[in-house]
Amino acid sequence: MQQETTITFIGAGSMAEALISGMIKTLYRPEQIIVTNRCNQKRLEYMKKTYGVRTETNKEKAVKEADIVILAMKPKDAAESIASIASAIGEHQLIISVLAGVMTETIVSLIGKNVAVVRAMPNTSAAIGQSATAISQGRFATEAHVAIAKTLFETVGIVAVVPEHDLHAVTGLSGSGPAYVYYLVEAMEKAAEEIGLDRIVAKQLILQTIIGAAQMLQTTNKHPSILRKEVTSPGGTTEAGIQVLERYRYQEAVVACIKRATERSEELGKELISSAFSHAAAPSR
DSSP states (O other): OOTTOOEEEEOOSHHHHHHHHHHTTTTOOGGGEEEEOSSOHHHHHHHHHHHOOEEOSOHHHHHHTOSEEEEOSOGGGHHHHHHHHGGGOOTTSEEEEOOTTOOHHHHHHHHTSOOEEEEEEOOGGGGGTOEEEEEEEOTTOOHHHHHHHHHHHHTTEEEEEOOGGGHHHHIIIIISHHHHHHHHHHHHHHHHHHTTOOHHHHHHHHHHHHHHHHHHHHHOOOOHHHHHHHHOOTTSHHHHHHHHHHHTTHHHHHHHHHHHHHHHHHHHHHHHHHHHHHHHHSOOO
């Protein structure tokens, strides 16, 4: 990818920040990135001060300057926001969407042009270059567009190219996944406090435990159930702990969590279509 590519982010929330943080550590210079949002000037000032990126309150101007436009607003604001920049988007531009649940065809319809759209689902670990991102090709996107998007997201972690119908599942699994891990750590820290461990010592032990377990999974060919059994001695402490998790149906809860997040991704897409239809049907003033 050419180093002089200009990238405009529509939206300045946590996902946009994570991506920008990772991107400027690798392939892009801050001045190649423009950030705009709906109305939060303080947020734009923070992004400029923290990352050195360019900011712009005029969304149409920000879009016209871009080679790549990244849609990173809240899904509930997507219909209105995309409609507001549609006239500024040209068919030569690549549109990358990180909007949970929103199909590429919906975006093309909202823009009203045969524009190349690549849909992506990264996670916030992009901020430290450790995102797990899946991307999918829209109807008017070429393999070259997919390659550009893949290169962009490889600056913040690993990338898998998947059929678009799999992205709802990806959203529920890895897109939301870091929050599940953080929730587990919250519980472990609470338990450490209740059993009397020093907070700082406990945090170090918890984090290294999670890092070590992840690396074991990554570097061995063993199934996680095998690794678990290797830690679990009959009649020992681990077995006693696992029995409590089984009593509380821990695995069932995790499976249900991921399924519900997947369903919510599908719902968000339907809600956007409904919102877009209502917006289009509303009488002009």
